[in-house]
Amino acid sequence: MNSQRYTISEMSETSNISKKALRFYDKLGLITPRLRGANNYRYYTHEDVLSVPPLKYYKQMGFRLEEIRAAFDADSNASLRALREMFTTKMEDLRQEEDVLRLRSASIHDWLELLHEAEMVLDNDLRQVSVKYVPPQNLLFHDEVFSLDIKSTIINMGFTNYVESLDNNIAGPVIVHFSSVEDRLKKVEQPIQVLQRPMRPCKPELMQTLGGVLMASCYHIGPYETISDTYRKLQRWCASNSYVHAPDAFERYVTDYWTTNNEALFVTEVLVRVRRPNDTFV
Helix, strand or coil: CCCCEECHHHHHHHHCCCHHHHHHHHHHCCCCCCEECCCCCEEEEHHHHHCHHHHHHHHHCCCCHHHHHHHHCCCCHHHHHHHHHHHHHHHHHHHHHHHHHHHHHHHHHHHHHHHHHHHHHHHHCCCCCEEEEECCEEEEEEEEEECCCHHHHHCCHHHHHHHHHCCCCEEEEEEEEECCHHHHHHCCCEEEEEEEEECCCCCHHHEEEECCEEEEEEEEECCHHHHHHHHHHHHHHHHHCCCEECCCEEEEEEECCCCCCCHHHCEEEEEEEEECCCCCCC
16 A cells, blocks of 8 residues: 655645645545644645546536535445436536537637628728629528618617527528618618528528529628618619619628628628529529
């Protein structure tokens, strides 16, 4: 049997645990010096040293110190059952934490992608019109009336409450579906849908498909008060390139009030469905 004894300084060096932490563990009864010297000085034993790896392993698994003490005290079948239940509970806690981390990671990833897109648009002054196939994506939608307050439409309390009522989360850019391009140009109220990607599955009737069709796209840079210029640019481009655009439009907010208060850094992608004169809209 190893009879070596350790002062708190020696125990700290051997275990790579600070003396402050060792004193705290002593107070909790996790690692307590077992020997007393002639001068009543307390010493750790080799058995105390061997308590350190299990302690660190339990901490690695995310157990609280009180839980670790209960694990160390297991000395019967009943204690083992309690220990198993503790591990089962911890597994469920970790699954929930994993879900939270997944949601956070996806949200941050989407935001980084939008920031990168905005940087590319701003650095290269991308304002030209192009036609592209937009892959279909299913988005959660919320019907509203656009009251000409674009900030309250983008940072939308009603939509936020709606998402929470569904016990869901959202990520990606805010997209607004305007039912009328002409009303958007005239700056009058109109029915709209606020769209965003849900993080958890939703009932089909709560979802709207954006894309799956050919669309004309143009980035608008700067304040929303001048976005009508981008719409008119799209209209002129469609007319001169033999395209007919749909009566509705989508605004996809790449950087907006969620990102910055500097309107010069606002980047908005305006999207309208297009077709050739002899075709029909899907």
